[in-house]
Amino acid sequence: MTEFIPPATRWIDLPSPFAMKRGGTLHGARVAYETWGELDAARSNAILIVTGLSPDAHAASCAADPTPGWWEAMLGPGKAIDTGRWFVVCVNSLGSCKGSTGPASLNAATGCAYRLDFPDVSIEDIADAAAHVVRALGIERLACVIGNSMGGMTALALLQRHPGLARSHVNVSGSARALPFSIAVRSLQREAIRLDPNWNNGGYDEATYPESGMRIARKLGVITYRSALEWDGRFGRVRLDSDQLDEDPFGLEFQVESYLEGHARRFVRRYDPNSYLYLSRSMDWFDLSEGNGGDVLAALAGLRVERALAIGARTDILFPVEQQEEIAEGLALGGADAQFLGLESPQGHDAFLVDFDRFGPAIRGFLDAL
Amino acid sequence: MTEFIPPATRWIDLPSPFAMKRGGTLHGARVAYETWGELDAARSNAILIVTGLSPDAHAASCAADPTPGWWEAMLGPGKAIDTGRWFVVCVNSLGSCKGSTGPASLNAATGCAYRLDFPDVSIEDIADAAAHVVRALGIERLACVIGNSMGGMTALALLQRHPGLARSHVNVSGSARALPFSIAVRSLQREAIRLDPNWNNGGYDEATYPESGMRIARKLGVITYRSALEWDGRFGRVRLDSDQLDEDPFGLEFQVESYLEGHARRFVRRYDPNSYLYLSRSMDWFDLSEGNGGDVLAALAGLRVERALAIGARTDILFPVEQQEEIAEGLALGGADAQFLGLESPQGHDAFLVDFDRFGPAIRGFLDAL
Structure with a gap:
């Protein structure tokens, strides 16, 4: 299949072999990413963005690729996620077809595309791969991990599996586990x-x-x-x-x-x-409380972040705001200064991609106060 | 295709030719129906039920067919729709495949099934066919027309096109026009x-x-x-x-x-x-306010019924309760004693088929007071 990989994409190799949560390993796998802004000397101003199912790593335009990104209105100098202050990394999910290794990638062992020979992809694998990128860029501790939709799951998995990797968290229209309607x-x-x-x-x-x-x-x-x-x-x-x-x-x-x-x-x-198919199923499987006997609040309370914002649209039927409310509640139980915001955006789950008048100030306010 | 027509089905021939609203005519078409209870001497105790997309006319069991019907819990002696008091007629929609003439029926002119040669079916045609059945059974005035889901549309079309045919109306999870989500x-x-x-x-x-x-x-x-x-x-x-x-x-x-x-x-x-395909599209087309320049309340206010109940489940995403609220509001504007009830059923649009504890008493209360 013709690949659609944005021109400013860069790559970081994953450890080889890279063990997958549900079994199987990847050899020679890599993760696509883009960055904006400058990492400060203390390496303390980094923000990681993990995405929904379909986006690539091109969240915003940059010198090497002036094409508007999928979160162009949110990310840039002076914008809600201000690249004048923050060094921002956006990774393409492991298993995707937008640059990171996935089922459409060549399997070096066979010389053919993996297709269904690709091992099961879990949200936790996507999180592990993203965490590897962060560390490979020399970042020990993120100022914030921001996850949208499926990325909201990925961010929570990252916080659970990589304690201390992020000081704060913004969960945008995400959830701590998949429910039956979705x-x-x-x-x-x-x-x-x-x-x-x-x-x-x-x-x-x-x-x-x-x-x-x-x-x-x-x-x-x-x-x-x-x-x-x-x-x-x-x-x-x-x-x-x-x-x-x-x-x-x-x-x-x-x-x-x-x-x-x-x-x-x-x-x-x-x-x-x-x-x-692979990424869609990874969402169904995701349950942050797997190790907590299904107690989602306990699983969330086990995450170590100082501050958090869980935000969503009240018209979202796929990741309903009750799920973001639950995230804030659980993180607060664990001692985080965590806030929930249910916005009146009419655009449903996609609101974070279009309703910048509501999502922008909320995220800007959170990041400005960090 | 194998037909699945319930054994107690009876038929009434439509006038031939039968002109369809959007053009085209049917020759030798008929409508399948079933009845329960006895028509009283004054012919004043008749209730018509018009259905959703998929049901047949077998709404409840009867001597000729003891198989439970699709509204078995609601319809029978002593039940919410009490066949000890009411003579109940349920018609299968024109265009359906459950006994009434539809695209799977034989076209006498060709000796083959109509398939896509069947003329466009509108909700108004379904209503006209149902009204013909009512009159053919010797009923000048129904005590009530009850319509569920698509049948809620059909019932409104019947009231609009056949003024005076029904004294009262129960609209169950219906709507006066299709909105873009549905x-x-x-x-x-x-x-x-x-x-x-x-x-x-x-x-x-x-x-x-x-x-x-x-x-x-x-x-x-x-x-x-x-x-x-x-x-x-x-x-x-x-x-x-x-x-x-x-x-x-x-x-x-x-x-x-x-x-x-x-x-x-x-x-x-x-x-x-x-x-x-035909019946699904008939719902998209339906707009009671077509002749009122899109003013739904005015169209509803133009309907002549004495009493009405518009009822639905607050969790319905396909025919949201605001649409039933609108029906009651419009009918009341026209002078009807019209009530809206938004029930807390968790089962969404299908609640009227399963949540008899909520829908039963509401409909029983309305009919008992007639």
Whole structure:
């Protein structure tokens, strides 16, 4: 598959072999990352960003790549995450197809892509790989680890498995464990891909990319990433102009359908379906309280951070704000100065990617006070 | 396709030709129905039930068919809809595959099934067909029309197009028009069916039934019919026993996945995919305020009923309670004694099919007071 790796990407090799939590090892694996700002002499001003399922490491533009990043409005000189003050590292998740080693990468042992021979990827593996990048950059202690969505899980796993690596934490629309509604949605997304004959047990190539399955998976994603409230105001019952109408029976007719279609078109053939399956499942498996007999608050209380902010949108149906509230509550039980903020953003789970008027000041306020 | 028509089904012929709202006519079409109780001498005790997308007319058991119906707990002697007092008629929607004429029916003009030659089906057509059944049974005025889900739309269309046909109305988890979140969900369900190569532009047969598409459509339905809250308590993160585990990579692992799987298995090959497409789209099109310039309250205020109850579950994400609240508000504006009840059922849109402790007394109370 054609790779879409941003030009400013850099790489750090993981230890080889790199042992995976659920079994199996990777040899010669590496993690893609980008950085912004300057690490100070005391190496005390570093922030790590861990991402959701689909983003690459290009969170914002930089000299080597002026293309706007996926968090462009949040990250840069004078912005909420002020790169005039902070040295910011964003890593691409292990298992992704955006530069880090994943199922689409070449397996040196066979000379072929791993595909389904890639070992199970867990959130904990993604966290371990990110922690390795941090240390390889000479950072002993992060000022903050920021995790969005799946990255909110990754950040919590990092804090659990690498105590002391971060002084503070911002959890954005994340959760300490997957709950059944989100598991059901992801399971169905994976099933849509697996049922596409082109998926072929992971054996597709460019000519046989499982486009139908990926379309369904992406559209279902977008339906659960936004909110009914936002769409009522944004689309209502507005129909497409007659020249945009689809000739197919049962084709596009309403603006909301065209919006979903646009999202699908921008996603398929730009993301590796096997990577999607691996990372999607890693979220279902994630449960910070695995070692605490299912007691999430106890697991969170066991994390050592000085300050924390858990934040989300009240319209989020995939990672509902109760999950961010739980994170703040558990971290506070462990002695952290932890705050929960449930924002009135109408955009649902995706609000952190679009509602900068609400998310920006909240994150800026937290970081400024560090 | 094998038809699954309940044995107590009866039929009433529609006028031939039967003109459809969006164009086209049906010749020799008929509507399937069942009845319970006895029509009184004054013909004043009749209740009509119009249904959601998938149910047949077998709402409850009867002498000719002791199999429990889809609303068995609600309908029968002494139950909330007391067949000791009421003569109850349940019709199968025009366009369905459960007895009424639909895309899977034989087109007498060609000797073949209609498939995509079936004319567009609108909620208004379904309402007109139901109204014809009522009159053909000798009923000039219903004591009440009860509509659930899609049937809530059908009932409103019936009141609008057949003024005076019903004295009162119970709208259960219905809406006066489709909003973009539900349109998006249904559009994606239809796309999953259409993308299944077996669908073949509607030309499948038993051997090539588009099972993958219907599985996805049904599972997505179930995800939006229930609620995250219910599933948190019901499934949590409980995994399947090892002997239930799927051998497939990315196969079933959590109880919630197995629950969805069960729903899919009980649905595919028991519902005609073309019928599904037609009825699904009829809901997207429905807007009671079409003739009122989009003013829903005005459209509702134009309906003539004496009493009404609009009821739903606060956890419903597909037909949110605000839509039932709007129905009650609009009917009250028109002079009806209309009440809205938002119930605390955790089961989402499907609550009316399972939470009889809440829905039963509400509907019983309304009908008892008629």
